[in-house]
Amino acid sequence: MKHLSVGSRWNADLVAQLHEQWKQDPKSVDSDWQSFFEGFELGLALPPKPGKAGAAPASGGVDAVAQAKVLAAIHAYRTLGHLQTKTNPLAEPFPHFELTEKALGLDTIPANQVFYTGDFLGGTNLPLSEILTKLKSIYCNTIGVEYTHIQDGDRRRWLQERVESSGLRANYDAATRRFFLRTIVQGEQFERFLHRTFVGAKRFSIEGGESLLAAIERVIQRAPGLSISDIIIGMAHRGRLNVLVNVLGKKPEQLFKAFSESYVPDTTNGDGDVKYHLGYENSRTVDGKSVALTLAYNPSHLEAVNPVALGRARARVDLQNGSNRSQLLPILVHGDAAFAGQGIVMETLNLSGVKGYSVGGTLHFVTNNQVGFTTNPDEARTGRHCTEIAKFVEAPILHVNGDDPDSVALA
Structure with missing residues (x-):
């Protein structure tokens, strides 16, 4: 149990069990889970920022496991979104099974339920449907980005902020x-x-x-x-x-x-x-x-x-x-x-x-x-992408559709 990845398929009881285990002894779970639960607890403790007009702020009554699933879905798109991008001019993207709502444990959660977004989009409160729409728009369009393999936290967070604040959209005049x-x-x-x-x-x-x-x-x-x-x-x-x-x-x-x-x-x-x-x-x-x-x-x-x-x-x-x-x-x-x-x-x-x-x-x-x-x-080759070898020097990798010159220039 200790070595279960944050990006693994969700089991509500298991997440709750790991959460309780972490509260008793933080070192009893992997470092990924330690960081995840620390951020989760911090997110619940912080006063929520105003979200989109009409979206009610998340209350203390929000199901903790459902909230954890949403934060994990954000992490999953950051990590795996590049596998579902529109970067191949010769074929349509094939949905990645790890990014389906069922695999993420979101299929039973109402689309209009509001959740805290953590460090995604400035920590606003948004409906689940809007969170997923924004994640797909950023991470599954004509630019796919790989950066979560970078171990330097400052570099990783800097890249993450640049990616998400720009939406990976080219706005050239x-x-x-x-x-x-x-x-x-x-x-x-x-x-x-x-x-x-x-x-x-x-x-x-x-x-x-x-x-x-x-x-x-x-x-x-x-x-x-x-x-x-x-x-x-x-x-x-x-x-x-x-x-x-x-x-x-x-x-x-x-x-x-x-x-x-x-x-x-x-x-x-x-x-x-x-x-x-x-x-x-x-x-x-x-x-x-x-x-x-x-x-x-x-x-x-x-x-x-x-x-x-x-x-x-x-x-x-x-x-x-x-x-x-x-x-x-x-x-x-x-x-x-x-x-x-x-x-x-x-x-x-x-x-x-x-x-x-x-x-x-x-x-x-x-x-x-x-x-x-x-x-x-x-x-x-064995790897999914021809650029897999670049990961061992922790280089950020951007995959771009060659038929979209604006995105190529932006990347």
Whole structure:
């Protein structure tokens, strides 16, 4: 009994038994239950905040077990909501059995009964139906978020507050949305031109993942406001040509020459590699400030660019005696199969917090193709998501529907 998880399916008698057991000896139950019951008792003791108009405040007569079930349902959505999101453009979400009202023990509770929401939405009192509606709206929409695996309480609560206060809703103005649209259309037109002009040429198109361009552009546009002046990108082949031209500003004619059958590369400086391996450096002016952009050269070996890009980032930090770590942002772009399947991903993540290798944090994008060359996900990995490996460094993970560019940019 002691090791029963808070997220387990509810049994009213068992919850009551654990509650009584905790009151006699708090250490007789797991730490999760200790925290849960402490918060529950605190919630009942605090004066309720006003809820939605017409909602009566919870009274001392509220069934304690029913109240506990509601607080546990909030925890369940925070933990499992990402399993029921609308993040797959190719399929509708399938209801997760642990999030059904029956599994949560809420099926016998009147929908209009008012409950205290704890640390959800500022601790207001709301009807059960409204609590569930808000939970589904935040945690089961086009952005799925995983953060409850983070052990640092301050970091976890900060993320939780950001997620729930924003509702994970993008409220961009018309000008910003037009900017995203223009970025995506430019990317699509670029790929169509390459397809028509260089028929059959190997190019590793970004088609289907154009929202990545909007996401990277959003990062660049926000960089000056965050005092970031240097961005180093490491990515594989898919979408690389598009990023070279439409993000880093490489001249299209320079790239098109590499498609010509008569093209002879200048190998005097060792730059005679194929076009989708080449890197580039440039700078862009954003809000009157210069942002240096670097795309690292990339071999055919999947994910091998990761330590190269991060090594360059660390070298730049060291050259400044470690003073510019917050001014530099490494970005790594992965494919789903490679991120889950290549050991170098884990090795690089493992060094991320080691003093001699840390770069102060890296932003990872994983383009989920839902296939690895010819291999389906269920034949390639054990985890539900291709990003499971990132949990061991307690990184927050956001899953986003690629057909919703506003949400991609928000995430």
